[in-house]
Amino acid sequence: MASLISCPHCGVRPKEEFTIRGDATPVRPGPDAPEEAWFAYVYLRENPKGRIRESWHHTSGCRRFLIVERDNVTHEVYSVVDAAQAKEAAE
Amino acid sequence: MNFVLRHPVEELLAAAPAEPALNHLSVPRNRASWSVLAHKGSEATVVQALAAIEGASVRFCGPEEWLVVTNRDGAGAVASALAAIPGASVVEQGDGRTVFSLAGPDSRALLAKCTALDLHPDAFAIGRSANALVCHVGGNVARVARDTYEITVMRSFAASFFSEICLLGREFGLSAGFAD
Ligand SMILES: [Zn+2]
Numbered sequence: 495m496a497s498l499i500s501c502p503h504c505g506v507r508p509k510e511e512f513t514i515r516g517d518a519t520p521v522r523p524g525p526d527a528p529e530e531a532w533f534a535y536v537y538l539r540e541n542p543k544g545r546i547r548e549s550w551h552h553t554s555g556c557r558r559f560l561i562v563e564r565d566n567v568t569h570e571v572y573s574v575v576d577a578a579q580a581k582e583a584a585e
Numbered sequence: 586m587n588f589v590l591r592h593p594v595e596e597l598l599a600a601a602p603a604e605p606a607l608n609h610l611s612v613p614r615n616r617a618s619w620s621v622l623a624h625k626g627s628e629a630t631v632v633q634a635l636a637a638i639e640g641a642s643v644r645f646c647g648p649e650e651w652l653v654v655t656n657r658d659g660a661g662a663v664a665s666a667l668a669a670i671p672g673a674s675v676v677e678q679g680d681g682r683t684v685f686s687l688a689g690p691d692s693r694a695l696l697a698k699c700t701a702l703d704l705h706p707d708a709f710a711i712g713r714s715a716n717a718l719v720c721h722v723g724g725n726v727a728r729v730a731r732d733t734y735e736i737t738v739m740r741s742f743a744a745s746f747f748s749e750i751c752l753l754g755r756e757f758g759l760s761a762g763f764a765d
Contacts, residue, residue: 503648504717505703505708505715507702508701511717552647554716554718554723555647555715555716555717555718556646556648556650556716
């Protein structure tokens with residue numbers, strides 16, 4: 495398999511079981527934030543090379559949202575955590 | 586009005602041979618199943634309550650989610666036991682999921698052709714279960730005996746799963762038939 499992701503709930507699985515949902519770094523603005531903040535949150539994305547954080551959905555497994563930290567040049571995976579648990583830990 | 590119970594692979598299995606081969610895919614008609622989800626903070630108590638239900642097989646799907654499978658004769662008792670668990674939501678899945686039972690000395694080798702789940706006995710002991718991609722559809726794989734696996738897929742994917750596993754099973758002389 496080309497890319498293996500270690501799901502914290504299901505173990506090592508191939509990328510075919512997942513759906514990549516995009517950049518995990520943007521922070522949702524408050525409901526009364528200015529239009530520019532919302533525009534940036536919804537539409538504007540960096541296209542970085544190297545180490546990135548992405549939201550992955552384990553579609554064919556536990557169906558949980560995960561945060562995958564990986565390198566988009568070398569395909570090295572640094573960490574995979576449950577998105578909800580990571581958010582709880584941060585709060 | 587009459588409702589007719591039709592199995593999703595009824596037509597595909599019409600021409601199946603009567604004698605099961607060494608490797609056999611049986612399609613039980615009498616399975617009942619439920620999805621069980623634990624409410625926030627109730628996971629440990631729900632796990633305990635599920636383990637205490639007699640005659641029910643509990644399969645792991647993901648955090649705070651399980652698939653409970655049983656034979657239809659004991660379904661009433663299991664349904665009331667599930668409904669009595671505090672802190673859990675239960676959805677009946679009998680018509681939504683289709684169960685297949687794959688047995689035989691080559692069952693692991695056959696399954697390894699269509700799933701990336703680690704089926705090594707050290708990683709997938711008897712009694713273990715997991716959600717995984719199997720024959721290109723999402724399903725639940727459970728190891729119920731040394732060489733026996735139960736695969737549960739959504740009803741609308743059952744025909745696709747069945748066709749593909751029969752094709753992959755040709756090299757092992759896989760037979761298929763309905764079972765009670
Ligand atoms: Zn998973």
